[in-house]
Amino acid sequence: MSPGQEKFDFGEFLKRTSSSKREFDAYVEKVSVLAGICPFCKKKKVTINLDSIYRDSKGLNSNPDKVFRKTCGDKECTDAFRLKEIFPHEIDRSGVPLLYRNARKKDFTEKQWFLAEKALSIAILGKNGVGKSHMAAAWMAHWIWYIPGIKTEWISAPKLLSDFRDSYNRDARTSEKQVIKKYTNDCDLLVLDDLGAEKITDWSLSALYIILSDRIEMCLRTCVTTNLTMEQILNYEPRIASRLMAFTRIKLEGDDQRILQGRRKNERRSP
Numbered sequence: 001m002s003p004g005q006e007k008f009d010f011g012e013f014l015k016r017t018s019s020s021k022r023e024f025d026a027y028v029e030k031v032s033v034l035a036g037i038c039p040f041c042k043k044k045k046v047t048i049n050l051d052s053i054y055r056d057s058k059g060l061n062s063n064p065d066k067v068f069r070k071t072c073g074d075k076e077c078t079d080a081f082r083l084k085e086i087f088p089h090e091i092d093r094s095g096v097p098l099l100y101r102n103a104r105k106k107d108f109t110e111k112q113w114f115l116a117e118k119a120l121s122i123a124i125l126g127k128n129g130v131g132k133s134h135m136a137a138a139w140m141a142h143w144i145w146y147i148p149g150i151k152t153e154w155i156s157a158p159k160l161l162s163d164f165r166d167s168y169n170r171d172a173r174t175s176e177k178q179v180i181k182k183y184t185n186d187c188d189l190l191v192l193d194d195l196g197a198e199k200i201t202d203w204s205l206s207a208l209y210i211i212l213s214d215r216i217e218m219c220l221r222t223c224v225t226t227n228l229t230m231e232q233i234l235n236y237e238p239r240i241a242s243r244l245m246a247f248t249r250i251k252l253e254g255d256d257q258r259i260l261q262g263r264r265k266n267e268r269r270s271p
Helices: 010-017 021-030 050-059 075-093 110-118 132-146 157-166 176-182 202-217 230-236 238-244 257-269
Strands: 033-037 045-048 121-125 152-156 189-195 221-226 248-251
Touching (some): 075 132, 110 132, 110 248, 132 189, 157 176, 157 189, 176 202, 189 202, 202 238, 230 238
Parallel strands (some): 121 221, 121 248, 189 221
Antiparallel strands (some): 033 045
């Protein structure tokens, strides 16, 4: 250990972060932590600058992963670490169904992805099984990567309406306002899957309209998937169709991949 340095004490660090900035700075002057060689570039040392995380110290808990940087700090190494150690957990917490958690933009053509990548909100249209939900999951993963900490929700239209209905029960734990807030103010990015699969009533249409309208007015990222055409949506609910006209619309075409996969499985099983 070089002169002027002292052994890093994690407990002492936590104690200092809750003290004044002056006391914290005095402690940082004495302490530097070398955590070895970066496991990604295998060249540079991993150096922790405690002062650089002072701004986050008020929310710091006793999890060492919040303190110790695992790379040398170069963007390539930091991205590699995040992709390996952090990004999978971010996807797990995002609400994306397990079936689509490996969906990425590489699964689509450049033309298809160009429209999705540049848009604030998208509506993905197409028949059953052409990859609408898969593309929605890839779109969500894209923004989770580029906006760390983004708050996301994934919900099917029937489930959303079920949440609304449950809010009217006498013993409901959440109110209608809380349901709306969850999918608007509390959510930076929403995927509303399978619009049109729900039972159509004036009440259900009003509930969906409230969510979409509020999100558009607040400029929040939103993705809607549906097997309805825009003409069918216009007949389904003109107000919702009008709102979706503000979305970048992407139409996926092709055969039902679920049916094709089922046929391949049956062919492999047959003698």
